[in-house]
Amino acid sequence: MGIYQNRGVVLRRRPQGELVDGDLELVDLPIPELGDGDILVEVHWLSLDPYMRPRLNDLKGYAEPVGIGDVIVGESVGRVVESKSDNYRVGDFVTCYSGWQKYFVARDSDESIHRIVDSEIPLQAYLGAAGMPGRTAYGGLMHLGKPKAGETVVVSAASGAVGSVVGQLAKELGCRAVGIAGGDAKCRYVTDELGFDECIDYKSGNLLENLKAACPKGIDVYYENVGGDVTKAVAQLLNPGARVPVCGFVSAYNEKDLQQIETPFHILGALENPPEHRFFLVSEWDDQHAETTQKLAGKVKDGSLKYRETIAEGLENAEDAFKGMLKGKNFGKQLVKVKLD
Amino acid sequence: MGIYQNRGVVLRRRPQGELVDGDLELVDLPIPELGDGDILVEVHWLSLDPYMRPRLNDLKGYAEPVGIGDVIVGESVGRVVESKSDNYRVGDFVTCYSGWQKYFVARDSDESIHRIVDSEIPLQAYLGAAGMPGRTAYGGLMHLGKPKAGETVVVSAASGAVGSVVGQLAKELGCRAVGIAGGDAKCRYVTDELGFDECIDYKSGNLLENLKAACPKGIDVYYENVGGDVTKAVAQLLNPGARVPVCGFVSAYNEKDLQQIETPFHILGALENPPEHRFFLVSEWDDQHAETTQKLAGKVKDGSLKYRETIAEGLENAEDAFKGMLKGKNFGKQLVKVKLD
Numbered sequence A, B: 001m002g003i004y005q006n007r008g009v010v011l012r013r014r015p016q017g018e019l020v021d022g023d024l025e026l027v028d029l030p031i032p033e034l035g036d037g038d039i040l041v042e043v044h045w046l047s048l049d050p051y052m053r054p055r056l057n058d059l060k061g062y063a064e065p066v067g068i069g070d071v072i073v074g075e076s077v078g079r080v081v082e083s084k085s086d087n088y089r090v091g092d093f094v095t096c097y098s099g100w101q102k103y104f105v106a107r108d109s110d111e112s113i114h115r116i117v118d119s120e121i122p123l124q125a126y127l128g129a130a131g132m133p134g135r136t137a138y139g140g141l142m143h144l145g146k147p148k149a150g151e152t153v154v155v156s157a158a159s160g161a162v163g164s165v166v167g168q169l170a171k172e173l174g175c176r177a178v179g180i181a182g183g184d185a186k187c188r189y190v191t192d193e194l195g196f197d198e199c200i201d202y203k204s205g206n207l208l209e210n211l212k213a214a215c216p217k218g219i220d221v222y223y224e225n226v227g228g229d230v231t232k233a234v235a236q237l238l239n240p241g242a243r244v245p246v247c248g249f250v251s252a253y254n255e256k257d258l259q260q261i262e263t264p265f266h267i268l269g270a271l272e273n274p275p276e277h278r279f280f281l282v283s284e285w286d287d288q289h290a291e292t293t294q295k296l297a298g299k300v301k302d303g304s305l306k307y308r309e310t311i312a313e314g315l316e317n318a319e320d321a322f323k324g325m326l327k328g329k330n331f332g333k334q335l336v337k338v339k340l341d
Helices: A123-127 A132-145 A163-172 A184-193 A207-214 A228-235 A250-254 A264-269 A282-301 A315-326 B123-127 B132-145 B163-172 B184-193 B207-214 B228-235 B250-254 B264-269 B282-301 B315-326
Strands: A006-011 A024-029 A038-047 A076-083 A093-096 A103-107 A152-156 A176-181 A198-201 A219-223 A238-246 A276-279 A309-313 A333-337 B006-011 B024-029 B038-047 B076-083 B093-096 B103-107 B152-156 B176-181 B198-201 B219-223 B238-246 B276-279 B309-313 B333-337
Touching (some): A006 A315, A038 A123, A163 A219, A264 A276, A276 B264, A315 A333, B006 B315, B038 B093, B038 B123, B076 B123, B132 B163, B132 B238, B132 B282, B163 B176, B163 B219, B176 B184, B176 B207, B207 B228, B238 B264, B315 B333
Parallel strands (some): A176 A198, B219 B238
Antiparallel strands (some): A038 A076, A076 A093, B038 B103, B038 B333
C-alpha cells in the first residue's frame, strides 16, 4: 500500500453561516489495510453539490453530519487500483461515495458503489448527465411527470445539472420544452445549446406573462426545482390533469421563518384543482440504476444529451470551488479533477 | 350609531419573537357609518388561533400582515344589530372576520360572512366543531382521506379542534380511530370522552411500537397535523393504497434551518411506495360551506360530536389567552367571550 499517498479535505470546525478559512483543511491521510472483499479506489473526479453544505452542520435527524476531523462527503468516479474482491478487478472504473480524498477503501458489498460498464464517454459524465443528476431528471420526469408527445413540459433551474437533462429528454419525447432560468446567458444556453423551445428569465420581470406566451397550450408537466414565485406563476397555467414532480425547492432554503414559507406543496395543494404532485428521491428507482445509467450514457455518447461543466484542478482547489458553487458561480456541473495528468 | 361603543385590540408594535406587553393594546375604536348594503355586527365570541401570530410579523407574500394600528385579525360569531342590507335582518346571527373588536361593520357582499341558520346549539360552536376547524376536519378526511368502514384512521394532534372531529367522524363511518396526542390527560380525553379506539402519547417514548400495537392492520388514512417524528413512525405502518391529507405540520414551525427540515412531503414522498398525500386548505370546499356546517351542527346538537373549550372572559383578557394558547395552555378550542352577559 505504500506506493499510494492519500490526501483529503477534512472538517476542522463547523462553519457558522458562510464557510471561512480554517473550517476545512487539506491533510495527509492514512489508507487502511485492505481486508477480504475490499477494493482500493483511486479517485479521478469529485462531484461538488449543494447538499454537502448542510452536512457540515450539527444536524439532527436529517442526515448524518460530517464529524470533526472526518473527510467531507461526496460522490466521485475513480479506478480500482487494488482489489481483494471477487466482484471488482484492478482497472475497473466505479462511482462511489469516497468523499473529498484521493484514495478510498470500500467493501465490495457497499451498495453505493457502481461499476461503470461503458467508459467510452468522459468519466466525469457519470457524476453528471449520466450520473445522479441525470437519473434524478429521468426518474422524476418519466415516472412522475409521465410526459406524452405534444404536451408542454416546464422545468425550473433549467440550466442546472438536473434541469438541463429534463428538458432534453422532454424534447426527445416530442414535447414542447420550456425552461426557467436566471439571467440572459443561462437562458441562451438552454435554448441555443440544449435545444429547449423557450427559456424564461425569471429575473427579467413579467414572469407570468412571459411564461404564458411560451406555453400557449398551458402546462402539462412542471418539473419543480425552485419553489416560490416561479411555482406561483406556473400554478396559474397548469392544465387539468397536470403532473408536478417535486425534486427540490431551493428558493426556500434562504427563508428564515418557516411560518412565512410557501413550499410548492402549499402552493399546489391549495389550488382549486391541485395537480398530481409529490416530492421524490432518486433512490426510489435504485432498482433501475444500471439500466438508466446506460440509457443516459448512450445519449451522451451519441451527442443527443448535452451538458456543461465547471472544473477545478486538484483537491487543493476544491474548497474555493465549493464556496463559488454555493454562490452560483459555476455554470453546469461543478467538478474537481482530483487525479491530475 | 351612538348607542354602541366599540373597543378593540390593535397592533402597536411588531413583536420580536414572543409577544410582550406593549405589542398589543385595547383601545376605543370608531364605528363607521353604515352605507347601503352594510350591516353592523355585535361580536359575541372570538376565536383565537395560531395563524394569528405570524400575521403580526412583517410578512412578505404569505398573507397580508396586520398593519400597525390595525385591529388584530380573527373570526367571530355575532348578532346583526343594524342592517342596511336586504340580505341580513337585525337579529340574524353570523360568523365573520371581525377581528378582535366588539363591533364590526361589513358589506353584505363579503363572502367571508355566513348566516347561521340553526341557533339551537351554542353559538361559539360555529367557531369550532361546527365551524372552520370542523369543516377542515370534514373536508380533509372525506375528500382526501376517503375512509371506508373497517379501515384504520390515525390522526395527530387528536385532542385539538380539528383532530378531535376527524376521529369522531372516522368512528361514525365504522373505522378504527387512533389518535396521537401529547400527555396522559389529552390521551384519556381522546379515548374516554371522544370515543377513539386508542390514543398514543407521543411523549411517552416507543412511539412506533405503541402505534404498531394500536394499528394491528396497519394504517389506511393518516390525517396529518404535526409532521416530524410522528410522521416518520406513521410512514412505516402505512398500508398500500393509504391516503394522507396534510392539514399542517406544527412540529416544523420551530425549526430554524430549512435545510434540516423534513416536512411530511419529504418523509412521505421519499418512501418506496408513497401514499396518496397532499396539503389542502378548507377553502377548497367553500361551495359546500353551508351543507357541511349544517351537517356538523346537527351532530353537535344530537350529542354525537363532542368538543372542549377554553374560554377567556372579555376582550381585555384576549391577549393573555392568546399568549397562553401559543404555549399550548388551552385544552380544546380557545375562545374569547366578547359580549359578557
